[in-house]
Each structure stands twice: as C-alpha cells, then as structure tokens.
Amino acid sequence: xxxxxxxxxxxxxxxxxxxxxxxxxxxxxxxxxxxxxxxxxxxxxxxxxxxxxxxxxxxxxxxxxxxxxxxxxxxxxxxxxxxxxxxxxxxxxxxxxxxxxxxxxxxxxxxxxxxxxxxxxxxxxxxxxxxxxxxxxxxxxxxxxxxxxxxxxxxxxxxxxxxxxxxxxxxxxxxxxxxxxxxxxxxxxxxxxxxxxxxxxxxxxxxxxxxxxxxxxxxxxxxxxxxxxxxxxxxxxxxxxxxxxxxxxxxxxxxxxxxxxxxxxxxxxxxxxxxxxxxxxxxxxxxxxxxxxxxxxxxxxxxxxxxxxxxxxxxxxxxxxxxxxxxxxxxxxxxxxxxxxxxxxxxxxxxxxxxxxxxxxxxxxxxxxxxxxxxxxxxxxxxxxxxxxxx
Amino acid sequence: xxxxxxxxxxxxxxxxxxxxxxxxxxxxxxxxxxxxxxxxxxxxxxxxxxxxxxxxxxxxxxxxxxxxxxxxxxxxxxxxxxxxxxxxxxxxxxxxxxxxxxxxxxxxxxxxxxxxxxxxxxxxxxxxxxxxxxxxxxxxxxxxxxxxxxxxxxxxxxxxxxxxxxxxxxxxxxxxxxxxxxxxxxxxxxxxxxxxxxxxxxxxxxxxxxxxxxxxxxxxxxxxxxxxxxxxxxxxxxxxxxxxxxxxxxxxxxxxxxxxxxxxxxxxxxxxxxxxxxxxxxxxxxxxxxxxxxxxxxxxxxxxxxxxxxxxxxxxxxxxxxxxxxxxxxxxxxxxxxxxxxxxxxxxxxxxxxxxxxxxxxxxxxxxxxxxxxxxxxxxxxxxxxxxxxxxxxxxxxxxxxxxxxxxxxxxxxxxxxxxxxxxxxxxxxxxxxxxxxxxxxxxxxxxxxxxx
Numbered sequence: 001x002x003x004x005x006x007x008x009x010x011x012x013x014x015x016x017x018x019x020x021x022x023x024x025x026x027x028x029x030x031x032x033x034x035x036x037x038x039x040x041x042x043x044x045x046x047x048x049x050x051x052x053x054x055x056x057x058x059x060x061x062x063x064x065x066x067x068x069x070x071x072x073x074x075x076x077x078x079x080x081x082x083x084x085x086x087x088x089x090x091x092x093x094x095x096x097x098x099x100x101x102x103x104x105x106x107x108x109x110x111x112x113x114x115x116x117x118x119x120x121x122x123x124x125x126x127x128x129x130x131x132x133x134x135x136x137x138x139x140x141x142x143x144x145x146x147x148x149x150x151x152x153x154x155x156x157x158x159x160x161x162x163x164x165x166x167x168x169x170x171x172x173x174x175x176x177x178x179x180x181x182x183x184x185x186x187x188x189x190x191x192x193x194x195x196x197x198x199x200x201x202x203x204x205x206x207x208x209x210x211x212x213x214x215x216x217x218x219x220x221x222x223x224x225x226x227x228x229x230x231x232x233x234x235x236x237x238x239x240x241x242x243x244x245x246x247x248x249x250x251x252x253x254x255x256x257x258x259x260x261x262x263x264x265x266x267x268x269x270x271x272x273x274x275x276x277x278x279x280x281x282x283x284x285x286x287x288x289x290x291x292x293x294x295x296x297x298x299x300x301x302x303x304x305x306x307x308x309x310x311x312x313x314x315x316x317x318x319x320x321x322x323x324x325x326x327x328x329x330x331x332x333x334x335x336x337x338x339x340x341x342x343x344x345x346x347x348x349x350x351x352x353x354x355x356x357x358x359x360x361x362x363x364x365x366x367x368x369x370x371x372x373x374x375x376x377x378x379x380x381x382x383x384x385x386x387x388x389x390x391x
Numbered sequence: 392x393x394x395x396x397x398x399x400x401x402x403x404x405x406x407x408x409x410x411x412x413x414x415x416x417x418x419x420x421x422x423x424x425x426x427x428x429x430x431x432x433x434x435x436x437x438x439x440x441x442x443x444x445x446x447x448x449x450x451x452x453x454x455x456x457x458x459x460x461x462x463x464x465x466x467x468x469x470x471x472x473x474x475x476x477x478x479x480x481x482x483x484x485x486x487x488x489x490x491x492x493x494x495x496x497x498x499x500x501x502x503x504x505x506x507x508x509x510x511x512x513x514x515x516x517x518x519x520x521x522x523x524x525x526x527x528x529x530x531x532x533x534x535x536x537x538x539x540x541x542x543x544x545x546x547x548x549x550x551x552x553x554x555x556x557x558x559x560x561x562x563x564x565x566x567x568x569x570x571x572x573x574x575x576x577x578x579x580x581x582x583x584x585x586x587x588x589x590x591x592x593x594x595x596x597x598x599x600x601x602x603x604x605x606x607x608x609x610x611x612x613x614x615x616x617x618x619x620x621x622x623x624x625x626x627x628x629x630x631x632x633x634x635x636x637x638x639x640x641x642x643x644x645x646x647x648x649x650x651x652x653x654x655x656x657x658x659x660x661x662x663x664x665x666x667x668x669x670x671x672x673x674x675x676x677x678x679x680x681x682x683x684x685x686x687x688x689x690x691x692x693x694x695x696x697x698x699x700x701x702x703x704x705x706x707x708x709x710x711x712x713x714x715x716x717x718x719x720x721x722x723x724x725x726x727x728x729x730x731x732x733x734x735x736x737x738x739x740x741x742x743x744x745x746x747x748x749x750x751x752x753x754x755x756x757x758x759x760x761x762x763x764x765x766x767x768x769x770x771x772x773x774x775x776x777x778x779x780x781x782x783x784x785x786x787x788x789x790x791x792x793x794x795x796x797x798x799x800x801x802x803x804x805x806x807x808x809x810x811x812x813x814x815x816x817x818x819x820x821x822x823x824x825x826x827x828x829x830x831x832x833x834x835x836x837x838x839x840x841x842x843x844x
Contacts, residue, residue, distance in 0.1 A: 037733030170770030
C-alpha cells in the first residue's frame, strides 16, 4: 500500500498546476481516489460522516447487475448455438457470449469515461461515479449484434446530451443509459428492431441456421397476434429467450433486485409501484379484452421483454426518477401503465419499457412539483389556522 | 400523564466514549475566553481595553446592532489578550483569572416583586441574555420581541451528550428559579420537553409553571427544534425562544444570589478520552485544565477536540476554550490517513446507515469514528434518504436546493423558519454526496434574516 501511495505522490507534481500533464489532473485525481480514500477530514458542520459514499453506492449497483450480465453472456451463446443447431456445453456457450459481449462493455466504458474525463477537466470538478453504472447498463440493453461503433456513438451522445449539458451526474433529466438506447433505436432502427438482431447469427463456413429458425422475441410474436408461438412461462422467467443482452432473465433480475433492496441502494417503492402499474393495466386489458394480446395473463408482461430489467435497474435511477416519496409511487405506477399501453395498444412499437421510463423521466419533475406544492399548502394552512386562533 | 410524542425517524450513532457518571472538580483553569463566534451573526464592539481588570459579570463587549445586549466575563481577572482572525474579526477575548472569583452584585430580588421589563434588564445587564435564543434563525433573542412561547429541552440525544438528570442533580432549586424567570418573559407557555422513559429527576418531571411534554425516540428527539415542531410548529411571523438546561440554572442563580455564577457541568467524552466523565468547570475555561493527561496517545493518531457534540460542535485546539452554549467536550481521532480501496473493501470497523457495510448486522457495536470525509463533494444523487433522519414534515432536499438557488419565497414555503442547522446534522452525516448541509442551511437562515431585518 505504501509503495503505491509513494508512486502516486511521486508522479503527482506532473499533474498539478504547472506540471507537464496539468490538463489531466482530474483524470489523475479520479484514479487516485479510486485507489485510495483520501485522508481529507471534515472542517465544517458534522465532524463525522457516514462511511457510505458515491463510489460505494454505484459499485453496489454494479454488483447488482452481475447476475444479469453473466446470464446475458451465457444466453448470447445459448441462442447462437441453438440457432445453428450445434450442441455444445454450458462453458462454451458462456465463452461465446463473453467474447461477443466483452468488447461492447469495453467500448461503452472507454467512450463514456473519455467524455466524462474531458468534461471534468473543462469544468474543473471531480469525475463523478455515475458512469460506472451507465457504462454497464448500456451493453445490457442493446442487442448483441449492435456494431461497436454504434455503441461508442450512442454512449458519447448519451453522456454529452443526456448528462453533461445539464451539468453532469445528478443534474440530468433523462436516464443516460436509456437515452443511449433511444438514440440507437431511432437513428438506426434496423439494428435495434426486428427478428434478426437479437441473436448472433453471422455464420462461419460450414454452419447454417436450423430449419424453422426464428429470432423473434415474445413481444414480437404478440404484436403479430401469434400468441401460440410464445415460449413457455418458465423459459420467459428464466430468460432463455431472444432479447437484449441483459434483459431476458427475470430470475437474474430478481437476484439483482435482492441486492439493491437489501443494501437499500435501489428504491423498493419505485420497483413495487412499476409492477403494480403493470399488473393493474394488464388486468384491465384482460377484462376488456378484444384481441388475443389483451387476453394473455397480466403477469406475462412482467417476464417478457425489458419490463423486469427496466423496473429494477432503470426506473430506480434516483436522479431521473421522482425525488419525493409520494412522487415515486405515482412515477412508478405510471411507468407500468404506459409500458403496457405501448405494448398492447400502440401498433408501432412492440416494447414500451424504454419509452415509458423516458417519458416519465420527463414528467418526474412535474410530479415532484405538485408533491412539494402540497407540502407547502399544508404549512400555509397551518399558519392560517394559527392566525385564526390568535385573533 | 400527558401522551408520549414518539419520534420515529432519526438515528443514534453508536460511538465509543460515553461519560461515566462521576463528577470531578478539576483545578481552576489558567485562562478563560469568551468567543464572539459562538454567537452566530454577532458583530461585537469591545467595551474595555487589554489589561483592564474585570469581575465575574463585568461587561466585555456588546452587539453592534443591538447595543443593550452585552457580554460579560464569567470570571474575575485581567483581560489579557484580544485574538483576531481573518479580516480582523474578533475571535477570542482572553482573561487571566484571579485565584478566587469576585462577583458583581446584580442584587437578589424576589421575582414576584419584578415586572417583565425589570427581568429583561437584569438578564441584559448581567450578560445572561445571550443564553436565550430564538426560532426562527437560531440566534440570540431580541429583547423587544414577545415570544409566543419558550421551550427548554430537558434531555439531549446527540451522540455522547451529557445526561441532564445527572447534571441537574443538586441544582434543582436553581433550575426551577430559572424556569420561573422564563415564565416572566412570555404571555404564552413555557414548555419543558422530557424523555418519556429516561428522565427521572423530579426537577424535570415535577417542574412547576411549565407544560411538560414527553418524548421518545432516537436523535434528534432531544433537539429543542424537533420538540417545538411536534408541540407547536413555528409559523411565519411567530417567534419562539429557547434555552438550555444549564443556562436556565445559571439564570436561576442570578435571581437567587444576584451574581453571574457561570459554573457548569461538562461531559468529557469520545473514543480518545481515557476516562470519560463529568467535570464541574466555569464556562469559557481552557479545556486542558481537565482534558490534559486524559487523552489516549497512539502513534499516528491525531486527536480532534470538539467543543460540543460530534454533529454540530466546534473544532477547537487542544488548549482551546469551551464554548458558551456547550456542555460537552468530545475527542475523536482525525481521519487523515489515506485508505487503500477504502470505498470498496467491506470492513467491520466502520459505521454506516447503509446496509452496504456490516454495521447493520452488529447493532451492539460501538465505533471509534474518525473525521474522514471519505469522498469529494458530489451533487445530490440519492433521494429519499434525508427524510429518514429528519422527524419533521419538511422536505430536506428540496429545502436545501431552494437555498442553493437562493429562492427566498421557496425557502419560506418549505419551512425554513422551523429549522436550525443542528436539526439537519443527521442529514449531513448520512449524505453520500458529502454535501455540507448544515453550512448551506445556515446560509439560508442568514439570507432570510437579512431579508426581513
């Protein structure tokens, strides 16, 4: 420990004012504080501070994402070998996925962090930890076939337009990871929509797709009204279905949710209300069903597509979500409702989670506004009653 | 019995170094100081020059903007040194004490023969007036106001704070006399907040002329601001006064004996104290008279001396002076050592309200908490956390943000009149973004005060 610390101290002058790499000071500082919790002490206000900090918060979200990440990698391989009709063992399936997914993660982190470091230098503030989470979220919500240059472009777009123009982590209105996906979704729809994008099917010599292969997701079948083609509930719950890298397995998402809830990092309030909103709307559809899609059991919606993933990892982003207690219930519930509306009623998009969350991100400040106004009104009323009493 | 007001939200930070219930009288301190920065917002004007002899109760300086409010010497001796800080701000008025105290006689009169104006004049002249503070703004009360009511909290809940039952023991009559004085100052009630289970002293449970409210729950249940809120919140335009138990006792002595007898009992606490216990000293005393030889020395550990509690106290030097309003000295280790991957490694020696450390599995543990901040300042990210540590229907994050953007209308509507920095201390403690919430809140209060003065 001493040795690393001494090394850092030795190179430090190069990064300080007047040093050769003065402009990279914030980058240096980011690495330094990553390695060491600095010996900075309180000098105003409370003399002691809780051991929790932003790095640890974000790190626990990353921990919570590992189940979906690992499962997602395996599923990439599993779907690939299933499509070409090859029987290989679990490890090979996982390794195939690892090889395909790892570059996406590397590109996402590298391009996003590069932007973060540049902005930290320009604005002269410490590098924020928020991107530790966004950088891993982005690969998990796109198809494995997304070209790497697109990943980089979307990430840069999301960090600059989604976050930095507003002032960085904590100031953004939209969830940056979802914004990256929305960017790809609208800029390069052919790479994000359809039946061919979810499974890696670039064939090597001697390989061919099995007969009757289809890479369609459950939601795609439903959009066409082909209810009979849906995978079994178990398959959808476990996640052995086509979809974005990390979104398919409800089981893995639940494991992550467990971590977030146990550590208190993720908002249980939002998660529950999204699920409530989804189930409520699903049941409404059941009651007024006029087509097969509306007849499917409401809980199907929770295990299809990105519902579970979005509920646990996306809707709970504290910055872009509603920030008041009551607001969180409304915010979450409406995400659930809108997601199902888009899925079932809107003919253009098979999946609604992304758009629903982004839509509610925009509305979260409005919800908060009314919750805050209610608090103010209560106070005003109390004052008026006090006045009446004294006069 | 009145009903118990249960405070549900809050936190008792488990720290090592609670004072044992042993009361000692240390040798008389070799130096005393009155520190104008103890009184927030005060601009002091000196009344005497260095070298002047003073008695206990002799005026030293007054408030530039309220000249009747004078500040007096707690001991008799010689005014030796005026210590100035940045921009020539007066930091300390140092007094070399005589071996024995010589008091100015303010006259012991029966309270029943006095009217409100005479009581106020006596408090002002003796320099005891600053013991009465007000909400809103948490500053010295203005003698020209008539408060809606007056509050005294008979228990403290911040970490390692002294046990008021122990402190009031043997001074019950002075305390009651002080309450009677407060009773003269308001047309409304004097409210006394006691702990539903822990307050045993009859001085509190059977206090006369006051309305007793019983509280229960974690810190900040003992904060007078929280008690005011739960009994009768401060509305815009209303003024509520409050005083500490020991200050009420000193006021009682003034009216019973006619002198400014500034003795008080302080708790010496914290993980770095070898024998944490109680000491009877005079306010403003240099702390080494009772702290020296009682501080743990360990290689590489610098102790931090705090006048007050760890959440809202003032950092002082090892030979500093106890503050005017403080009845506690806390000594904890500085956290000035870098820690390899400290944010990542799950250690068991750290306390956190988040369940990402193991402290939540070990509720019996007490911690040797140091002063490390653990991170640079970040914008607000985590939501819904601050509310858990502020037992008031106030939106802490929204209020702090309204102060940051200096929106006076918003601050007012969000309830800034009801709060003081100490009430937000726990929010600052738990903040993972390490935002200086108490400092920001104080700025907001200053803005409001300026706006309406």
